[in-house]
Amino acid sequence: MQVTVNGKTLDLDVEPDMPLLWALRDVAGIRGPKFGCGIGACGACTVILDGAPVRSCSISVGDVAGEVTTIEGVASDGGLHPVQQAWLDEQVAQCGYCQAGQIMSAIALLNDIPDPSDEDIDNAMSGNLCRCGTYPRIRAAIHRAARMQAGA
């Protein structure tokens, strides 16, 4: 199977019905997307597919037509994406396990709505569960990233 991930076309020896998540993690060795539930209920596995956030546990590799971006592909040259920087500044992560998924959802949101309201944030982020309860700082970091990107 061929998939384009973070700008590179990968040739993966997998069945087409394998969920993208497992093809990324166990075959391609791209472990930023996390396994949380396997049923599209937690968002830990979120990647961006052609600009939209997608739960990689719930789409088969064979159904992936466009470009996949994972957390590994959002920044260039070992730097940080503004959303990652905002996350760092607000010290969002606790255990960190959900955070790659949270950040991917936030990046997709900001691409869509550069200055989201609290309600926009609620809508875009409700599919991303955080058992550590980092929500207050996620909200602050999204607003901060919006300001950073507006200033840039």
Next chain:
Amino acid sequence: MGRAATITRRALLVGAAAVAGGVAFGYYAYRKPVANPLEDELAEGEATFNPYVKIGRDGAVTIVAPRAEMGQGVETTLAALVAEELDLRLDQVTVEHGPASAAYGNIAALADGLPFAQFDDSALAEAARAGAGVAGKLLGLQITGGSSSIIDAFDKMRAAGASARETLKLAAARRWGVAAADLATADGAVSHAASGRTATYGELAAEAAALEPARDVALRPREAWKLLGKPQQRTDMRAKVTGAPIFGIDVSLPDMVYATVRMNPHLGRPMRSMKADAALAMPGVLKVVPIATHVGNGFAVVARTTWHALRAADAVEAEWETGSGPADDAALWALFEQAAGSAGSAMRNDGDVEVAFADAPQESLLEAEYRVPWLAHACMEPMNATAWLRDGMLDVWAPNQAPTMVRDTCAAAAGIDAASCTVHTTHLGGGFGRRAEIDCALYATLVAMQTDGRPVKVTWSREEDIGHDMYRPAALARVRARVGEDGMPVAVDLKVATPSIMASLLPRFYPRLAAIGPDKMMLDGAFNQPYAVPDYRVAAVKVQTPVPVGIWRSVGNSVNGFFHECLMDEIAHLGGLDPVEMRLKLMADWPVAAGVVRKAAEMAGWGMPAPEGHARGFAFTASFGSWVAEVVEISQAPEGIRLEKVSIAADVGIALDPRIIEAQLFSGAIFGLSAAMGQQINFADGKVVQSNFDDFDAMRMPQCPRFEVAVLENAPKMGGVGEIGTPPAAPALANAVFALTGRRVRRLPLSEEVAFA
């Protein structure tokens, strides 16, 4: 220098560091030093000074933070303890968890397990705490739990940093022929002002490591702290915002195979038989292996990827032995009701409640029954462990809270001695007590015995995790109170029927252990609260059920904080008093408690009318040595009750990193609110009903209230922070629901009786 000599010298240092840290006991076995485990793993050119510090020739400093980083920020603050005394910035050090070793035993965790209130300074309580130190050392239990990591490390790790610093100065003093007292340290170098000479720690490390280490170094006073007491950039943050593979589930080894387990859903019962032909015929499947242990029984599918294993596991037909005990909620609750009928044993018994109730006029009395359900931990990272057994050596990579226990359990299962087993503690994608258990690592070890020397990563499905937890136990409370003429409580009687966590947990660790005595966890959060009531009894009755139970964030406090603080609210209502005013009167002897109560009330605007359609609820729980008050403000929206704002005031004695503590407080509250609003584990046909986040969910972003947090430092002793936000959250919410709706919901989750938006 020969190996034996090295060990002796190191051993001396550990003893010295312990003494400098103020944990000296006049007890031979305690004083007998433990070897420095870092000796065995030094890289070329690296020197070690004690179990917490390694310095490379290039000046790279590694600090060992031997507690599990599961989100609570512990590795940052532990590293800061050493760095403070060693004059380093946190961005100059690498932090690692280090090996499993008795050198990292947790004394504070054991001390908190004693049956004394945190404000009990009696000679008996103090002697017992000292005794727990001895016991902790002897058992060498390396545990992350009980919100004890920083309390345990506060002196030890600063002393380790100070000793290393002074030893480096001694080495420089010798080299330059000057007095050590004339030397200064800063940013990883020793300097001599008079001559202008400097040398980096790296240049001095090898010489310093050959010296008798400095002892009895005085620790710096708080006024001199540069890192401690101030917010630090967390050392794990960059890895976590870049999606770095730091978790157990991310472990990758050469030639590794992948597996998943399916254990008997009738918890702990055997597997009768299995048919695996269909699974074995599926693509990518390598093996199906039966697993039989004292914790659980079932099988593992070994495959080319986790997905192949998960898919094939569905195709295995297993016949499970069912249980003979109660099989559903109704039958289980009947056990609690039965137990609640007996007297129980009291851990608090002031005055004589029976006399107080005997002649009470009816209108001065209240009597009620409360219930809380079983709960799963549902750590964000599903259960997993990776094991590699070859040439009689076992390596286990596990996100775990008890590495020495994991080591001993896995080594025994593999039939090797503990010294041949290395435990690598990864970052934990949540722990909450679930990862203090040994089951995942044990199963992985058994699978690794069947993979012909190939490493195997065993990942559980979410369904397997929810259905095979060691649950927060359910509990039933019968409460009674009598109020006096002035409305104040004169008698309080609280009886809790619940399973003993210790009785369930210890045999999992030590299968041959005999029954244990009273379990303080059963009444934590109720028997030890700072309220003065003339007749005041808090008693527990043990309930025996077949459900395995374990440690869940804040343990007994999550149960009893709810019972106790809802009862206080009911009493205030009956007595016609303001719940905050009433508490302040009852707490008159405990100014630290009263301080957080006042602070939280002030932040929440308590006493001022709430906005139209809003209401507030109050609760307080002292736990893990800290004191916490919370106010939850809610409102009625068309879709249901909305959480508006949570105000938290916590007194932790010494706040080493206020920003991390703030995060822990709202994190703990969200954990408690999630459970209070909607979580429960039910049983039907002898199995757990819930299976994934669709039926065992937690708070989501749209439900998350605003938080205001105040961290106070008036308490005389340092308290824990990782769990203390949880206990008052549920009762504060339930009390707010009463204030808003007039409905007294005495059963969690609240969603059984009211709807949330």
